[in-house]
Amino acid sequence: MKNARLFAAYLLFLLFIATNGHAQTPAAWIRINQLGYLPGGVKVAVWGGKGMAQPHTFQLVAAGTGKVVFTGSTGKPFGAYGPFDQTCRLDFSAYSSPGKYYLKTGSATSPVFRIGDNVYASTPDFLLRYMRQQRSGFNPILRDSCHTHDGYTMYGPMPDSTHIDVAGGWHDATDYLQYVTTSANATFHLLAAYRDFPGVFEDRYAANGLPGSNHISDVMDEAKWGLDWLLKMHPSDNVMFNQVADDRDHKGLRLPGEDNFYGKGFERPVYFCTGTPQGLGKYKNKSTGVASTAGKFSSAFALGYDLLKTTSPGYAALLKTRAISAWQMGQQQPGVCQTASVLSPYIYAEDNWTDDMELAAAQLYGITKETAYRQAATRYASEEKVTPWLGADTANHYQWYPFINLGHYALAQEDAAKKALLTEYYETGIQRVWNKAKQNAFYRGIPFIWCSNNLTTAFAIQCYWYRQLSNKKTFEALEQANIDWLFGCNPWGTSMVYGLPANGDFPSDPHAAFSAIGHYPVDGGLVDGPVYTNIYKNLIGIRLSAPDEYAAFQSDLAVYHDDVGDYSTNEPTMDGTASLVYLMAAKAQEGAGKRQYDHGGLIRGDSSKKQLVLVFTGDEFADGAQVIRHTLRQQHVKAAFFFTGKFYQQPANQALIRQLKADGHYLGAHGDQHLLYCDWQHRDSLLVTEKQFTDDLQANYTKMAAAGISKEEAPWFLPAYEWYNDTIAAWTANAGLRLINFTPGTRSNADYTYPELGKQYRTSAEIYQSVLQFESARPAGLNGFLLLTHIGTDPRRKDKFYKRLDALISTLKQRGYHFSSLNQVLQ
Numbered sequence: 160m161k162n163a164r165l166f167a168a169y170l171l172f173l174l175f176i177a178t179n180g181h182a183q184t185p186a187a188w189i190r191i192n193q194l195g196y197l198p199g200g201v202k203v204a205v206w207g208g209k210g211m212a213q214p215h216t217f218q219l220v221a222a223g224t225g226k227v228v229f230t231g232s233t234g235k236p237f238g239a240y241g242p243f244d245q246t247c248r249l250d251f252s253a254y255s256s257p258g259k260y261y262l263k264t265g266s267a268t269s270p271v272f273r274i275g276d277n278v279y280a281s282t283p284d285f286l287l288r289y290m291r292q293q294r295s296g297f298n299p300i301l302r303d304s305c306h307t308h309d310g311y312t313m314y315g316p317m318p319d320s321t322h323i324d325v326a327g328g329w330h331d332a333t334d335y336l337q338y339v340t341t342s343a344n345a346t347f348h349l350l351a352a353y354r355d356f357p358g359v360f361e362d363r364y365a366a367n368g369l370p371g372s373n374h375i376s377d378v379m380d381e382a383k384w385g386l387d388w389l390l391k392m393h394p395s396d397n398v399m400f401n402q403v404a405d406d407r408d409h410k411g412l413r414l415p416g417e418d419n420f421y422g423k424g425f426e427r428p429v430y431f432c433t434g435t436p437q438g439l440g441k442y443k444n445k446s447t448g449v450a451s452t453a454g455k456f457s458s459a460f461a462l463g464y465d466l467l468k469t470t471s472p473g474y475a476a477l478l479k480t481r482a483i484s485a486w487q488m489g490q491q492q493p494g495v496c497q498t499a500s501v502l503s504p505y506i507y508a509e510d511n512w513t514d515d516m517e518l519a520a521a522q523l524y525g526i527t528k529e530t531a532y533r534q535a536a537t538r539y540a541s542e543e544k545v546t547p548w549l550g551a552d553t554a555n556h557y558q559w560y561p562f563i564n565l566g567h568y569a570l571a572q573e574d575a576a577k578k579a580l581l582t583e584y585y586e587t588g589i590q591r592v593w594n595k596a597k598q599n600a601f602y603r604g605i606p607f608i609w610c611s612n613n614l615t616t617a618f619a620i621q622c623y624w625y626r627q628l629s630n631k632k633t634f635e636a637l638e639q640a641n642i643d644w645l646f647g648c649n650p651w652g653t654s655m656v657y658g659l660p661a662n663g664d665f666p667s668d669p670h671a672a673f674s675a676i677g678h679y680p681v682d683g684g685l686v687d688g689p690v691y692t693n694i695y696k697n698l699i700g701i702r703l704s705a706p707d708e709y710a711a712f713q714s715d716l717a718v719y720h721d722d723v724g725d726y727s728t729n730e731p732t733m734d735g736t737a738s739l740v741y742l743m744a745a746k747a748q749e750g751a752g753k754r755q756y757d758h759g760g761l762i763r764g765d766s767s768k769k770q771l772v773l774v775f776t777g778d779e780f781a782d783g784a785q786v787i788r789h790t791l792r793q794q795h796v797k798a799a800f801f802f803t804g805k806f807y808q809q810p811a812n813q814a815l816i817r818q819l820k821a822d823g824h825y826l827g828a829h830g831d832q833h834l835l836y837c838d839w840q841h842r843d844s845l846l847v848t849e850k851q852f853t854d855d856l857q858a859n860y861t862k863m864a865a866a867g868i869s870k871e872e873a874p875w876f877l878p879a880y881e882w883y884n885d886t887i888a889a890w891t892a893n894a895g896l897r898l899i900n901f902t903p904g905t906r907s908n909a910d911y912t913y914p915e916l917g918k919q920y921r922t923s924a925e926i927y928q929s930v931l932q933f934e935s936a937r938p939a940g941l942n943g944f945l946l947l948t949h950i951g952t953d954p955r956r957k958d959k960f961y962k963r964l965d966a967l968i969s970t971l972k973q974r975g976y977h978f979s980s981l982n983q984v985l986q
Contacts, residue, residue: 203643258274295309335418486520513542540577544584607717622637653665704722757900805833827875905926
């Protein structure tokens with residue numbers, strides 16, 4: 160699909176060149192958020208035209224039927240912007256029904272998009288793919304190690320070239336430099352994402368990044384990878400390092416390995432935090448202290464301690480010790496600690512540090528309750544009320560990092576008396592951006608400086624935090640516009656994240672060695688984003704490798720190129736991606752409420768309510784049917800049963816189906832022939848076509864209809880084998896249904912196993928205890944759970960779990976749980 164777009168774009172490019180200097184051919188486009196829109200959220204697209212007048216109305220059209228479901232006014236004209244002569248906003252926020260749609264006005268038609276509460280589901284975990292790919296030390300994508308000899312010290316109190324073990328952490332971008340500045344900020348965002356939105360993350364990878372659950376959320380595995388490296392970079396009191404390697408790294412694209420061009424074998428230089436200017440070549444930075452780095456260390460360590468103090472007390476204690484020692488170094492040496500270069504003037508020229516110390520102080524107060532930290536946080540907050548770039552037209556590279564003041568939000572959580580004032584600080588900064596943004600249809604108020612997408616992400620987070628603190632929706636449209644921009648509602652009509660959405664227009668030729676050299680997808684990587692055209696024209700060493708597919712949408716304002724040769728706009732960054740993990744987790748949670756999704760399927764209901772639903776599936780066997788039915792009747796419990804077409808069709812099951820229906824249980828679809836939809840080891844690999852899937856699903860509902868069950872009363876579909884991927888979830892939605900699956904964490908679904916399966920076998924006692932142990936160990940227990948077992952099992956299993964169903968229900972009732980219907984739990 161992308162190749163077809165490239166060809167079409169190339170033809171457009173040729174037309175653009177051929178007609179350059181002559182009258183423009185009238186044309187128009189509709190830019191959308193390709194991920195889709197939340198039913199209750201702001202829903203706006205942007206129309207942009209060349210050589211034509213603004214239309215007066217637009218239509219929202221159901222993709223399946225072609226029916227116009229909403230007509231709206233195009234509103235006021237916003238005039239020219241970037242490549243467009245005229246622009247306007249197409250606001251369809253008033254329409255909220257889930258489904259697939261497209262927008263149409265005049266000659267322009269948008270791509271198809273979805274409205275649904277799960278449009279952001281699974282995106283945070285998708286972004287984590289890029290974080291794992293950026294790992295130094297053991298790299299799970301390559302299944303090999305790199306940079307294991309790091310490194311040798313420079314500028315430290317120890318002799319230069321002293322060896323120190325700092326292997327690990329993340330590479331910063333396509334280059335293999337590693338900075339505490341970006342890594343500590345990334346670690347903090349990952350930790351904060353887990354703290355604020357734990358229910359949206361999955362557990363599909365081990366701590367080393369290889370596939371396999373380890374009963375720890377994947378975002379916490381990734382955050383701990385960052386913490387482990389940060390501990391190496393601040394190994395003891397008064398010893399703190401700022402970066403590994405320098406721009407001698409920039410020798411062209413290559414896969415990570417052992418670099419041998421720094422003068423000491425395979426070791427790379429490790430720069431000590433001196434608080435004074437550094438640079439081993441012609442260029443020196445302008446460091447004035449260590450507080451900017453020390454504050455970032457301290458805040459990440461303090462939050463890590465808070466989240467790990469129960470599960471890993473020894474490790475957490477070390478984090479707390481280092482949080483305090485880093486804070487003390489920041490107090491002793493105020494000022495900025497900039498990164499160092501050798502060959503070029505490009506560095507992270509951070510000019511602010513009080514925001515970092517404010518965040519550190521707020522986090523330390525949170526874990527110690529010592530008033531001195533709260534007082535320090537308040538003092539630092541007053542020194543940078545508004546992040547300086549907000550409302551400005553430009554800034555130096557990473558000058559006001561990390562682009563928003565994270566400390567204000569942290570302090571507002573800890574000091575109720577200061578909450579209103581801190582919220583006002585956020586509002587002032589947002590208003591400055593809004594004063595510029597409201598003048599154009601894209602609501603764009605972010606300067607097009609290098610890494611503009613990182614600024615866009617950070618600013619959207621500030622808007623989100625303002626909304627949480629103030630309970631006001633004053634800037635909700637501005638917040639959403641910045642999110643929409645990242646996923647296609649921009650002049651180029653492209654998502655800025657590799658692989659999102661799967662069938663959308665996203666970077667296919669990023670400036671990334673993994674894709675260009677190794678031909679690995681850089682899934683989840685947020686690219687730098689558009690830059691001012693005058694910046695682009697003055698950068699060193701940029702040469703596009705192919706015709707520009709977005710040539711018609713470049714302008715004197717800004718450029719973006721999906722080309723491996725453009726390191727300024729199309730290079731993924733680790734820290735920007737980590738920040739986007741937080742933002743997407745917030746949106747996924749907003750869509751889910753307190754529900755949980757996995758690969759586009761709903762796997763848990765409202766986790767704030769002490770209710771759950773019993774779910775039973777069936778295909779070949781039904782030996783437990785009467786025991787289960789009797790138990791449910793005795794316990795006055797309504798459950799959900801999902802059967803294959805084969806099950807519904809069996810004459811021996813006809814009476815049972817009528818009885819379950821009469822008892823008021825939910826009866827749904829489980830696939831007609833119990834097909835395996837995707838590979839067990841490579842979940843993204845489909846084993847069926849869309850036609851095979853939809854034909855099988857339709858056959859299932861045909862047999863249900865024969866049993867007196869209509870599709871309208873059975874909108875939930877539970878896939879065969881309880882195994883599916885994002886594509887299967889999308890195909891389910893296309894069929895007008897919603898995909899659900901069991902809630903993971905217990906071993907209840909292992910009741911089908913039998914001794915001959917070896918290690919897979921679980922006894923009924925083990926299954927029973929797994930449910931109760933999970934309930935006891937988690938703050939939310941089994942709230943909102945879809946607890947799945949089977950209506951029958953293989954005759955080789957003699958130890959039938961359904962015989963313990965009565966005891967399990969009674970025990971959970973004693974613990975305060977209500978057994979609810981499927982609709983009650985999932986709505």
